[in-house]
Each structure stands twice: as structure tokens, then as C-alpha cells.
Amino acid sequence: MAEPTADALAAHGTETRRDFLRLLAVAGGAIGVGAIAWPLIEALNPDAAGLEAARPVVLVSDIAENATKTVQWGGQTILIRRLTDQQLAAAQIVPMSALVDPQEVSERVAPDDGHIVVVIGMNTGAPCALQGSAPGDPRGDYGGWVSPCDGSEYDALGRVRAGPAPRNLAIPRFRFIDKHQLQLG
């Protein structure tokens, strides 16, 4: 086996050094460009105030039993009601055949808190804000909400029970952050 010549060794050394320099230059350049670009990309993310407005946090632990909290979110009125045990028990025995838009109680209450109902306060018949949230409001025969426009009546779970409205009240996207607060969106 022949020994490598001095020239070949020198050329080999140059190649390695040049490769290393190239690597260093490309890596340094990439890091530099990345460092410059990072704030520009970050600046296009929404700020904390924007996110806060987009996904508001609502305190629900201060809602009394059978009382409703009203929140404005994304141009909609969100109604949050804490049900009593009697209301829940009464809702359980309603047969599905008596409902216009059949849904189980478990589908209507919040997954993390069986006493909390969160609905969008918009009648599903004639577009109309609902009555039944404020203390003196009429709640109709079913103890929920009534529409002053077409006379539709909802029960405490937001299921339509009477009137021209075809569907139950819509449930917005939300999740419980802890047992006291939920976040919409």
C-alpha cells in the first residue's frame, strides 16, 4: 500500500478546512437571518389583549342556583345558568318523544359541571333575543327561556319545548379552566 504523497495530504487538509469554513458560514448566516426574522414573525402573532378578547374567561362559581349570567362574546349573547337538583331531576324524566329536537340531559349540560348550562341566547325560530335571564323575566311553562317574537319556549336546559322554533338553543365552544371559571372559544 503506497503512502499518500505530501501534496495529497495538503489538498486533503485544505478541503476539510474549506468544508468547515463553508459549514461555519452557512450556519452563521442561517442563525443570523433567523435571529433577524424571528421578531418579525413574532410581531404578526396576536397580542395578549387580542387573544383575551377573542377567548374571554368567565367566572361561573358566583352564579347562584337557578340564576343566569349573561356574557357578550363575538357579537352573540351567551347565557350561563346554574341548575338546581330539582330542575335536573325534572329534566331527566321528560320522555324523548315529548321533545321537538330530542337531546339527552348529558348532551346539554357542561361536561365538567353537571349543573351548568351554556347556550347562545338566540331564538332558533324567528331571530330574536330571549327572555328569562333577568330575575323578573317570564320563563314560560318550562322554566327556561321564551322568545317574545314568535312565542317559542325552552326548558332550563335550552331544549325547545313549544312554538315554531325547530332546534334547541346552540351551545358555544367552551371549556372549564378550573372548577370556578370557563373559557369561551
Add this chain to the structure above:
Amino acid sequence: MQSEAKQGVACPYLIKDRAPGGAWHATLPTLLGALLALLLASGAVLAVYYNPRDAYGAVQMINREVNGGWLVLGYHNTGASLAFLALYAQLFRLLLTRGYRGPARFAWMLWVKLLAVLLLSGWLGFVLQGGAGGALSLTHASDAALTLPGFPGAVALWIFGGPSGPGTLARLLVFHVLLAACPVWVICWARCAARRARPAPEGRAVAFWPVYASQYFAALAALALFFTLLLAFAPHWGQSAQAMLPGDVLPMVISYPWYLQPVAHLAGLIPGDGGAILVVILAAATLYALPWLDRSNGAPPGRLYRGLTLLLGLDVLALGWASAPVLQIIFGIWFFIHFLVLTPLVTAAEAK
């Protein structure tokens, strides 16, 4: 003539013939290009949040509420400062080495166009900040432009849309953005023109990679370091303090960013708002005509010419610095004397 006509076509030498000649100042156009790219990128982000109907409030909002908004504003402010520094240095270098003669004449004219575009864009940027100085400067400029007779007046009316009011900044924002896109094109064009003007290398050419590439890389790294230091320790260096005041404050005298100051003081040479516009146009035309004012006929720059060019550089710095009107007039007149009287005489004498 033929070579000039051919400058317009796409440059085929983008990779092959980029040898900058080894001098550090040969990297200035590249640095300017990098800074302009940064200005475009940060400007695009700022445009997302900017509101011309409430310019001052929008800048405050970007500073305080946008994620890293203060840094993006800093990119744009410091980037503009350094872009002008690079452009002024490049023009000075071309003056000192007579890089505007012969085949490089076309490149020189492009550099002067770039100066005009960047100055206009820089002024628009100053106005768009919605500060006290910018608001008053805009009032002066629109008033002056609207009193122009005939066709120029009609163009001014079209640009400003009448006397400066709530809608004016919305228009100027569009012009600022459109003008910002021009330099990228002009700078590529100027590089191609300069490259074509350079004589073909004799003997074996040196490969671009890695000899010259490392030079550019070192220059960019030095720029990044300088940029960072300026941004961190002197973010408002050379900026107009009046840009920080709300637009309803009326200052006695407008203070511009440092890169607009020499032009603003030069404009005071002829009194009146119309006179100011005339002086600026004359100054640009003088720079544009420099290849014809130079009578050297290909002779290398002599000692007297170089001395006078250095003096011109000091004169422009002093013009920006001087606050006394008398000094501004003296320095401003010297600018024109240098180009219109001394340059033809000295270059002709040195050519003999």
C-alpha cells in the same frame, strides 16, 4: 450608446463576475441591499398595524402592544439610518474615485435616482410617524406643492389630494410603499450596470467562492454588529425628537432625521416653499449631470480633486449640522460651487 441601451436587459453576470476588487468599501452596495431588504420586511409588518387616520396613536400602539413591536420599529428606524449611511458612503466613494465616468456613467445616474427615491421615501416615512415635526413638514410641503402653477400643481394636487388633512397620510402610505419597492429594482440595475462597466479581468480570474464571499460575509457580520449596537444603545440616534411628540404640537423649527437634514437646509437656499422645491430639483440635476461636468477625459483623480471632494463631504456634514441660517446658506452655496465651478476647472486642469 449601444452599451447604454443594452443595460436594460437582464444581467447575465450575476454569479460569474462578482469580484469586488478586494476593497472593503466595494461591499457597500451589498450592505445597502441587505438593509433595504430588512426595511421591506419590517415595513411589511408595520403596515399590518399602521393606521393612517391615527398615525401617532398607531405608532404608540405598535410600540406598546404588538409582540416585539418596539423591535420591529427599531429595525425600521435604525435600518433607514444605516441605509442612508451606506448610500451616502457609496456616493462619496464614487465621487472620490471618479467612479461616475465613462462606462460607469449609467450606474452613477442610477445611484442618483436611488438617492432621490430614498430621500422621498425617507421623508414620507418621517411624515407617516404622525409626530409634530412630520405634521408641520407635511403642511408646508402640501401648501407649497398646491401653489405650483400648471402641470406640476396638478400632479401635486393628485399626490396630496388637496391640503393636508385626515386622508392625506393614507395616500402617502401608498406612495411610501410603492417607492420602497423601487430601490430594490434600481439597486439590482445599478449593480449590473457597474459590473458591465468593469473591464474584463486579465489572466486567470479568482473564483467568487470562497475568497470574495468571505469578504461579503465579514462585511454583513460587521454591519449586523454595528446595527445591534446602535439599536441597543442608541435607538433614537439621529432621529427627530419631534417625531415623538403628538402631531397637534406646533414646533417653531422642524427637526428632521439626520439623513434628511442636509437636504432640508439646502432647500432653504432660495426663500419660500416653491424655492425649496426648486433647489432640491437643481441639486439632484447637478449630481445627475456630474459625468458631463467632469472634464478629466479619463485621467486619474489628482490630489486637488481628492482634497476638494473630502471638503465637499465635510461641507454636506456641516450643512446638516448647522442651525444658523447664514451658515446653511454658505454651506449650501459651496455645494453648488463645488460641482458647477470647481469640478470642471480642476478636472480639466488635472487632465493636462
